[in-house]
Amino acid sequence: MDVELRGITKRFGPVTANADVDLTIRGGEVLGLLGENGAGKSTLMNVLCGLYRPDAGHILIDGREMSFAGPGDSIAAGIGMVHQHFMLVPVFTVAENVVLGVEPTGRLDHLDLATARAQVREINDRYGLQVDPDAVIEDLPVGLQQRVEILKVLFRSADLLILDEPTAVLTPQEVEDFFAIVKALRDAGKAIVFITHKLHEILAIADRISVLRGGRIVGQGDPAVVTEADLAEMMVGRPVSFTVDKAPATPGAAILEVADLVVLRENDEIAVDHLSLSVRSGEIVGIAGVQGNGQTALVQAITGLARPAHGAVRFEGRDITHASVRARHAMGMAHIPEDRHRSGMIANFTIAENMVLNSYYDPAYASGLQVDWDRVNLAAARFCVDFDVRTPSVFLPAGALSGGNQQKMVVARELERETKLVIAAQPTRGLDIGSIEYIHDRLVGARDEGDGVLIVSSELDEIMGLADRILVMFKGRIVAEVDNREGRADRNAIGLAMAGAAA
């Protein structure tokens, strides 16, 4: 199946998300669609899926013009999307999830699960997906859940598969398996759109590359010829340096020590399992690992949000295992939370209010019972300038900012004062390259001023680029420690450790 998008334009009020986009997708080919967050990739694909109606332009399938009134039409036309966030019922089996909404039924409209299972098994075997149709979703690892999403799309006989940031949740080894599946689908004649912002992946899998920036196609590339630098420049619109510029680390005394720490989840499962680590001043320690291996609980225990069941947390030698969040803040601990929307900011509060979310009581901003909002606003304006938060006014609700500016706001709040230890969890998740560079520079800057920095990230590239020392976390334990001072840690070894292979 060949699909052609001609002159697609989509506006949201004053914002033009897609401007005059031409794109051709051919059967038996993987098209890599590259672009930063906000470049218009998702909008374009939602147009193709029938979720949005374009303001101008046409969609042609095998030369015939199509008009999609809704997602149902595009599915009927053979277009299937695998979303970044899985849409599966956790307590259903694979087969039940796959047939959900298009269940094969027998006489009297009863559910024919035997047929469903057989059909699922057949597709499974044809493309080598290796998923047990009778497995329950919640028992499956993330990588297999993703294959169930692909099964769902194939079951609805899609000939064009849109894969939206499919590798975000996978370990490096899982990515390789996943690529094998994508190639099998391509060789079977399917057309595939592979959306990502990871350059090395797109070079590894795509047959053709299109780059979106500001809603327009700004370049095409042949993966055999272009380099990562070319693509990055197309994507961002200026040359991008991949290595984080930083001087060699000069570690000093230990600032943070975690000793034999055990943290339980709410259901009493062990999240952090007798873990010990230390962070010294003037070094960046990176914790690599696939999400869900206890990183969140570890950070919560260090920052005072969770009570450890066992073990100790020490700050400059003092035991702070039971100190409050505020006490730790006062000691000079900064915390950039992993989910800025949920816990890092208040979307309905103004930027100024968010800037003092954890310091409003400070004598610099408050006197007696009252908060002096004039002083807060003035300080907030200064932080916006100092930390490059781009906004027309500090009185705007934080929710109105772009993701990158929201995160810079959080970073400004945490780093504008004297700090000794910075805990940064997923500090650049979902941000544009410009903001990522900026935040990385700030974290390195904090290190160079003598702070200890602990970075937790599921993006291995980020850890490899920033950290002076890398710890790999798997099932609540540190399973590997790698020196990365020359930036030459073995990527493959770390990947294996992330999957639990190394001892």
Added chain:
Amino acid sequence: MSERIRVNEEMRALLARTTRGRAGFEDLVVVPVFAVIVALILGALTMLATNVDLATIGKSYVALLHGSVGSLNALSETLTAAAPLVLAGLGLALGFRTGLFNIGAEGQLLMGGMAAVMVGFSLPELPAVILLPLCLLAGAAMGAFYAAIAGYLRAATGAHEVISTIMLNLTSYRILDYMLRQPWVQKEGRADPISKSVPEAAELPRLLEWLDPNLRVHAGLFLMLIATAFVYWLLFRTKVGFEFRASGENPDAARYAGMRSKLIIVLAMATAGAFAGLAGANQVLGVLGRATPGFSAGIGFDAIAVALLGRSHPVGVLFAGLLFGALEAGGRQMQVDAGVSIDLIGIIQALIIVFIAAPLLVRAIFPWGFRRSRDKAGGQP
């Protein structure tokens, strides 16, 4: 500050006040106004459906207007009815802002009123300048304590405040019944449960008695205005108000910022209860002069509607309370003049709430009242 902050051009631009958007105006003013209009129209249709003829419907709405704002006496009645609604509504609004859905204003109001009466009749020899503030304080303190029970249960055990405050409401009725039968509370020579009357020194003075002894408006009016200003100050100017609002908007972010969420819950519930208790004291000291079973008369529940209608903003609550006070006063006139049941007022109040709660419905009915709505897809790229 020794180090002077350099205010450059860039910062000055950031500090320029943005004008309040039209969307905000629509939300705060246009929707409530239209909600009231729709409710009145539907109220008329309800009367039609129950075989009330058009002339009577017209007469009843004229009476509603006349009875609420048509004369000095009507205004006095409106303000008298509004004061407890605003007081209790302010407390509830503060709770809503903190993310606490306190249904217990009714019980807090009863307990507060009871405490105010007891302090009043127990200390008859004190002068008004001491006794009146003391009674008000007792009402507020009792309301705060009673609400703090639900707050503590929520903070310590996670028991949801909706459930616990409803239970505490029911408990408060029985506590009141019991207390009213105690010999030191019950009025001498009465068999029915009714408390002793408060001495004149404990009464909220009537403001316009010198004009006409029938004008009931009393000093609770000032209480209402002071409370409105106080809650505004508390919510938007103080540290604890910032904590309340942050916890209500995003409890996770508040916790991550080091705010003590449990303490905030108890504190917010107690503050809310203090205002409900004050509303109870306002009733017994300003209108009733004593406590009787169920003297709260549903004010604590109407106040929930007032807080919602006022969008949990102190100034909004003030206006919403005045509107509900007007409906109450006008409704009595309606019953007298047109013979329409007072229940109709209940229906109109309920309809107003329905339309406030469903702004999209109001927008659909009055499309010309609003700016053209944004793209339906809505999502930003």
